[in-house]
Amino acid sequence: MQDQIIDLALELTTVTKAKIADLDQIMLRTQMLSMNARLEAARAGEAGKSFAVVAQEMGSVSQEVTALSASLNSAITENANRIQDAGQEMSLSFRGSRYADLARNAVEIMDRNLYERSCDVRWWATDSAVVDAAENPGAEALRHATSRLATILRSYTVYLDLWIADRSGRVIANGRPGRYGNAVGADVSREEWFRQGMKTADGDSFVVCDVETAPRLQGAQVATYATAIREGGAAQGRPVGVLGIFFDWEPQAQAIVEGISLSEEERSHSRVMLLDSRFRVIASSEKGAFGKSYPLQADNPWGYSLQDGKIVAYGLTPGYETYRGLGWFGCIESAAGAG
Known part of the structure; x- marks a missing residue:
């Protein structure tokens, strides 16, 4: 108009x-x-x-x-x-505001997705097969836990793998030993998801790490969630291990950034991104951008600015229910003279 x-x-x-x-x-x-x-x-x-x-x-x-x-x-x-x-x-004002809304919508959709992941890890950590394997890691208990994790993975296809680590940080079972045969026996005691998982206060707590590539998962991009496996599966039980679940980040995030409602003409001169709290690109409609820093100037939770002849619109994660978000941003960069 x-x-x-x-x-x-x-x-x-x-x-x-x-x-x-x-x-x-x-x-x-x-x-x-x-x-x-x-x-x-x-x-x-x-x-x-x-x-x-x-x-x-x-x-x-x-x-x-x-x-x-x-x-x-x-x-x-x-x-x-x-x-x-x-x-x-x-x-410019109309486009900037619209793009900022779309950027916030992108990160909000991801937040809703990741909220479910936080629910999954807390629920599965109380599964009797998982608890038994961490408490009494005998051959039969580990075989049953492996079978149980494999069953979960067949239903929840957004995960690459699920790992059970004992209190010392040694992986004792995973759901896809055929694909990731180097997982069992691996020492993860120094990895963030394990260390923070052992420190969770109770069964309602969880940790989530920044999106990274995981060498033991064939270099895939993963968002890792973890929580302590507690004695008897009780919310206040003593930690006996950690359950780590590895969300298959790239295809899920790519579907979000490519699914934003831009016209073909707008898409031809724009790129949609998700940025973590350090302004690293963790998803982008432009190939090869993962892990690069982006110079976002975000003075408010939502807005846009003109930078070097481009509209840069952004929206901060609003969180979802009990998931507060990780300070991520949705971001859309578009040529100011187009449209």
């Missing part, structure tokens, strides 16, 4: 200036006729004096109209420029 208003205003300006040009031509002809009339009046002598007065007045009127035409042309040009500037500002 804003673009239509601008186009109509500019079209009106063009038509008006064309008509003024036509009027100028008419006045030029009038001035020439006035001049010729004065010359003829001079030749007529005394008989032409009255006609000379009329011819002089015609010339004066013509000059006044020409001056008025020039003034009008200048005013129209000035106002047309102001209309164009105001229209461009209106268009």
Whole structure:
């Protein structure tokens, strides 16, 4: 709508200036006729004096109209420029606000997804097969736990693997030993998800780590959730191990950034991103951007700015229910002169 208003205003300006040009031509002809009339009046002598007065007045009127035409042309040009500037500002404001809403929507969709992951890890850590394996890691208990984790993975296809680590940080069971055969026996005692998982206060607590590539999961991008496995599965039980669940980040995040409601024309000169709290790109509609830093200038939870000829719109994670979010941003960068 804003673009239509601008186009109509500019079209009106063009038509008006064309008509003024036509009027100028008419006045030029009038001035020439006035001049010729004065010359003829001079030749007529005394008989032409009255006609000379009329011819002089015609010339004066013509000059006044020409001056008025020039003034009008200048005013129209000035106002047309102001209309164009105001229209461009209106268009940028509309696009910036819309993109900021879409950016916030992108990270909100991801938050809702990750809220479910926080529920999953707390629930599965109380599963009897998981608790038995951590408390009494005999062959039969570990076999049963492995089978149970595999069953979960067949239903929850958004995960790459689920690991049970004992109190010392040694992985004792995983759900996909055929795919990730180097998991069992691995020492994860120094990894963030294990260390923070052992420190969780109770069965309602969990930890989530920044999205990273996981060498033991064939270099896949993962969002790792963890919580302590507690004695007897009780919420206040003593920690006997840690359950780590590895969310298959890349395809889920890619579906979100590519599913944002942009037109084909908008998409051709824009990129949609998810940024973590350190402004690292953790998902992007532009290939190969994962892990790179992005210079986002976010002074508010929501907004947009112009940077180097581009609209940069963003929205901070609002969290979802008990999931407070990790300070992530949705971000859309688009060429300011397009659209």
